[in-house]
Amino acid sequence: MTAITLTVNGKTVSADVEDRTLLVHFLRDQLRLTGTHVGCDTSQCGCCMVHLSGRAIKACTLFAVQADGESVTTIEGLAAKDGTLHPVQAAFQEHHGLQCGFCTPGMIMMATDMLARHKNPDEDKIKKELEGNLCRCTGYLNIVKAIRAVAEA
């Protein structure tokens, strides 16, 4: 076991973790932040996407001990304290950017990262940036629409 201290959604968290614990399991099982999903568990689907010190990463492909001293933002950390949705969350709702919703947290974490790196991504750019996020409902059309709407706003 290793003692780690990190910031999760703005709060300092200290915990003992087994060295082999993946960040996604630490978030879900120890911190009960179950918005971060385990989809493929093979680094492909992006359902486990979180931000590690401001960058989108796949939480199934990082050990929790690697996040020691870093800050992590999960889907639970996006909305304002009063419950007001983050603009990307609001756009996904408005444009129905989801079907079953399983991939949605990862899609939204990727979208916020993408919009931080690109000022006004066009449809083609958005699709390329979503390379690492899979929607098994194939509901991509409205996901792209939702992200475009935020980019244009």
Next chain:
Amino acid sequence: MYPAPFRFTRAKTIEEAETLFGKSQDARYLSGGMTLIPTMKLRLVAPEDVIDLNAIPGLSFARRDGDRLVVGARTRHADVSASPEALQAIPALIHLASHIGDPAVRHRGTLGGSIANNDPAADYPSAVLALNATVKTSRREILAEDFFTGMFSTALEEGEIVTSVSFPIPRRAGYAKFPNPASRYAMVGVFVADFGHTLRVAVTGAGPCVFRHTEMENALTKNFTPETAKAIRISPDGLNGDLHGSAEYRAHLVGIMASRAVEAALA
């Protein structure tokens, strides 16, 4: 999926990392972890020690050094992609780095990790070989020609750590790959580098290890056009055939990717 238990240690210096490695019965270095972690989760490898290189300072940079571009081994693909120095020196390298995997992979994966792993379908080995780069390690300097020795194998000794790669800046260069639609690894990737006095073509994804194509180099030296590249018949002998594509298909792709790489170099 949980990997088998191991001991995690964050090294603060290269020397400390090498010492830890030497003391362990079975250690692995962790850089970006984009291959190591999935491989550990599948229990294809189960090291006793994982030595993390991510806290070692001075390994993440891209800077011009005379007629060369030097890139730190832990420079992540996203940082190479966004580097103004790299863009100015070797735009083809930016193109390559910005098409590895997906954005989340590029936020973690590193140049040093990619070449030390030497996956036959990885992108970076083609740039290192075509640009005739020098790989700097914790112990010595290794020429690209001597670095890649076979499938997943390199000239690195046990415990040796890649610290940077020094790329000679070509007059013009281009990279084109046909990505596997699922993994985005190169089914075939071709890097063409024209230095004026010499011209080098390196092919990744097609064979068990990155290789130079001398016939293509000779033809392009005489006539640097996409048509020249496309006209060369590539033998499927020794190329990879798998469920993604036959050796014949990959042989065909070598010519096509080479012609696109030339096109990119001319653009």
